């Protein structure tokens with residue numbers, strides 16, 4: 001995986017460099033530009049899958065819910081967005097390393113989208129237990145968007161983040177949904193089964 005990524009990126013660098021050289025002599029460059037575009041999109045896909053496999057270190061030390069709480073605090077400071085963390089589960093939950101990492105990444109991606117797209121004044125990150133499920137909500141009061149339009153778009157690259165969150169929820173044995181209304185805001189909801197919440 002790392003090898004292919006490194007080779008792709010090296011080839012990309014060399015290709016772009018030659019392109020610059022050739023632009024000086026004005027050769028027809030369309031085919032080579034198309035090759036480089038293909039390589040770029042292939043690399044982007046691989047990075048996407050690599051990121052799916054990586055695991056944040058803080059989870060090992062602090063555990064899932066404290067790591068999410070710390071991330072929300074870090075997010076608020078970094079982006080200057082008023083962000084609240086609410087946890088109604090008074091237990092230290094662990095769903096195992098893989099699932100913990102996937103849930104943590106869902107919160108990260110949802111908050112990144114809030115910062116990038118929502119123009120909100122406030123975001124809530126809420127953790128709840130309900131009927132043996134762990135429910136994670138990231139709820140902003142920003143501009144909202146047309147979820148169906150984005151999910152049905154033929155250009156897959158414009159929803160890699162949302163697809164990534166969905167894949168992670170499925171890898172965690174759960175599901176992800178998004179509720180959004182233009183002008184009102186967006187809520188990302190992840191639900192996974194949690195045995196610790198049935199006891």
Ligand SMILES: Nc1ncnc2c1ncn2[C@@H]1O[C@H](COP(=O)(O)OP(=O)(O)O)[C@@H](O)[C@H]1O
Nearest residue numbers: 113114117118144145150158159160161162186
């Ligand atoms: N919280 C949000 N508020 C407003 N729009 C959003 C939000 N989250 C996602 N979107 C919309 O959905 C699109 C797809 O999101 P995503 O798959 O994460 O891709 P990206 O963030 O790379 O654009 C975004 O480009 C944006 O238009």
Ligand SMILES: [Mg+2]
Nearest residue numbers: 112113161162
């Ligand atoms: Mg995104």
